[in-house]
Amino acid sequence: MFFEIKNIVVAYDSVTALNDVSIKMEEGQIIALIGANGAGKTTLLRAATSLVPVQKGSITFNDVDITDMKSELIVREGITMVPEGRQIYPYMSVKDNMLMGAYLRNDKAGIRDDLDRLYQLFPRVKERMKQQAGTLSGGEQQMVAICRALMARPKLLFMDEPSLGLAPIVIREIANVILEINKSDNLSIVLVEQNSRMALRISSYAYVLETGKMALEGDSKKLVKDPHIVKLYLGG
Numbered sequence: 001m002f003f004e005i006k007n008i009v010v011a012y013d014s015v016t017a018l019n020d021v022s023i024k025m026e027e028g029q030i031i032a033l034i035g036a037n038g039a040g041k042t043t044l045l046r047a048a049t050s051l052v053p054v055q056k057g058s059i060t061f062n063d064v065d066i067t068d069m070k071s072e073l074i075v076r077e078g079i080t081m082v083p084e085g086r087q088i089y090p091y092m093s094v095k096d097n098m099l100m101g102a103y104l105r106n107d108k109a110g111i112r113d114d115l116d117r118l119y120q121l122f123p124r125v126k127e128r129m130k131q132q133a134g135t136l137s138g139g140e141q142q143m144v145a146i147c148r149a150l151m152a153r154p155k156l157l158f159m160d161e162p163s164l165g166l167a168p169i170v171i172r173e174i175a176n177v178i179l180e181i182n183k184s185d186n187l188s189i190v191l192v193e194q195n196s197r198m199a200l201r202i203s204s205y206a207y208v209l210e211t212g213k214m215a216l217e218g219d220s221k222k223l224v225k226d227p228h229i230v231k232l233y234l235g236g
């Protein structure tokens, strides 16, 4: 299996945030993880990148056990996160933000090639490469956060609510970008979203977290029609 989380338990002090949660995915897939505020979506991504400890269960990537691996080594294995709230460096230029994503690399030519390629893929980012990142619009900042993560040349990308706070037209643009990078690089993506409609539209398989437990999973096309999903997550 390309990426697999098996029966993990994560707690903050005495509060259990994830209880016996499992997911798996094949290479090249986009899978969605949906759920309400506080369901444990960010915690799952943080656990998978060792930003919070896992009490029970295991996480494997390309058959390597990464459960207790240091975060930096996990990046080297090929997993990168586009964090919730983007967390770009506001006082740095767009280009320097992107270069921060390549901090573990020392292949200068490859880094230059990747910058060029991303500028082609994101013309709006290229136009603004010298601009201070904090002065960009929310949608542009999200693009920069995605570019920064791609500069690490990941094999698996975690995206934590890329649509958060963006206008519908910008959300569509971000959704298209996600589909594009998935296709052009066969990049595998775990997409965490509260925008369930968008997430189910662009993913092939989806998981639904409810207060720390996996409530439901299935093909995204099927879940879109599932009465429970329609009622609770699609405003039906």
Ligand SMILES: Nc1ncnc2c1ncn2[C@@H]1O[C@H](COP(=O)(O)OP(=O)(O)OP(=O)(O)O)[C@@H](O)[C@H]1O
Binding pocket: 012, 013, 015, 017, 035, 036, 037, 038, 039, 040, 041, 042, 043, 044, 084, 194
């Ligand atoms: N550092 C922390 N210390 C204590 N409790 C935490 C911490 N981080 C998260 N939690 C708790 O764990 C639970 C899951 O939080 P998490 O951030 O994973 O949810 P989420 O699904 O990402 O929500 P949202 O959609 O609002 O981002 C929540 O009850 C939250 O209060």
Ligand SMILES: [Mg+2]
Binding pocket: 041, 042, 043, 084, 160
């Ligand atoms: Mg979250």
